[in-house]
Amino acid sequence: MSQALHPMLNTAIKAARSAGTIINRASLDLDRLQINRKAPNDFVTEVDHAAEAAIIETLLGAYPGHGINAEESGRTHGTSSSEYVWIIDPLDGTTNFLHGFPVYAVSIALAFRGQVQQAVVYDPARNDLFYASKGRGAFLNDKRIRVSKRTRLADCLLGTGFPFRRGDNFQRYLKMMEVMMPLCAGLRRPGAAALDLCYVAAGWYDGFFETGLKPWDMAAGSLMITEAGGLVGNFTGNADFLERGEVLAASPRIYGQLVQLLSPFTSVVNEEAAAPPEAARAAELTPEAALGAVLDDTARPAPAAAEAPAAPKLKPPVRIRKVPAPE
Structure with missing residues (x-):
């Protein structure tokens, strides 16, 4: 990586790539996977568990005092009283993965006092690494990314x-x-x-x-x-x-x-x-x-884009006026 990254973000990237290696290896022989149902149409595999274990091992190895909130193991790992909490989905898109449909990812975020500070989303099928640190921009494979400019x-x-x-x-x-x-x-x-x-x-x-x-x-x-x-x-x-x-x-x-x-x-x-x-x-x-x-x-002039679009301000639901359909 060309730019200096926050140490906690670097740790998250290491954890995501470790999980991605497990997922890619398993994708080569899907027929051998052990699959369980958490609920109808909601699957979990041994790959989910192995990837999550690898992530938690990496994160707590570097930050043993941090908390964990993970999809498969909940909050059973880490320090429950910590102001730092890692929020983990080891395999988002398990159903896609099971069918060989290459749209799935590892997702890791670090929240401090309830606010997300570091984030990694790794797509192992495409080897695409999205990452962001609060106040320092978002990146894809070392290239700065921005939302689209379309207005219509x-x-x-x-x-x-x-x-x-x-x-x-x-x-x-x-x-x-x-x-x-x-x-x-x-x-x-x-x-x-x-x-x-x-x-x-x-x-x-x-x-x-x-x-x-x-x-x-x-x-x-x-x-x-x-x-x-x-x-x-x-x-x-x-x-x-x-x-x-x-x-x-x-x-x-x-x-x-x-x-x-x-x-x-x-x-x-x-x-x-x-x-x-x-x-x-x-x-x-x-x-x-x-x-x-x-x-x-x-038809009204579009509002100017916010300079620092953080969390949106609280506001009541916008009322939609019912108008007659054009003849």
Whole structure:
């Protein structure tokens, strides 16, 4: 690496590459893998466990007093009282991996007092290393990355994820698709949220949204977004996406347009009961009405991009005005 990296970031990169070696070796003979189901359509393999063990061994070998929050082992390792917590997904995209579909990654983030400070997402199939330190930018393989400069939603390629667990709200996602698909240039669902967020940071996607995620799916990618000049929050624009499990990320000008469209679909149950009738009705907008609302909003001058797009400010859900479809 040409630039000097933070020592903790260097340790995370070492851990991610170690896990990537285990994953690549296993990908050569998938038929021999032992596979278990955590839930319907939610798989875990011996590779997940081996990769996670390698990561934890590397991290705690360097920082034995730190805490661990890992997908497969939870918080059973490390020091539970530490202000430093490593948030780990050893293999994001296990279903892809099991099918030989080469979209999966190792995700490692370090949070200090609840704020993500260091992040690594490693794609072992492509040997792509995304990394970021707070205040020092985001990088892909030693090259600085930034979010896209597009300002029109109609020109944008968006990423998303589909619900797959029993009990997920499939109908809500179908309504979201009905609203979003006519308004953008394309919608993609590769199946690894950590990489999806990095794709926004690199400008390959213009935005990404998904619900039903866990902190280890989002933590590293969220720092990539902000360090690349983007914004990240939940569907209503609030900054508590790690706790809510609902994420929206985009370049600043596209972010506002997506909040406007997606806020009626928020999964925050305790706010749905208190939501104004207009917000509830907005979720029932036809694609034509939603398009009218967005066109009405984008006709106004676009706001200037934020100089330092850190966590978005708390704000109430944006109300979408219901307008008649054009004749």
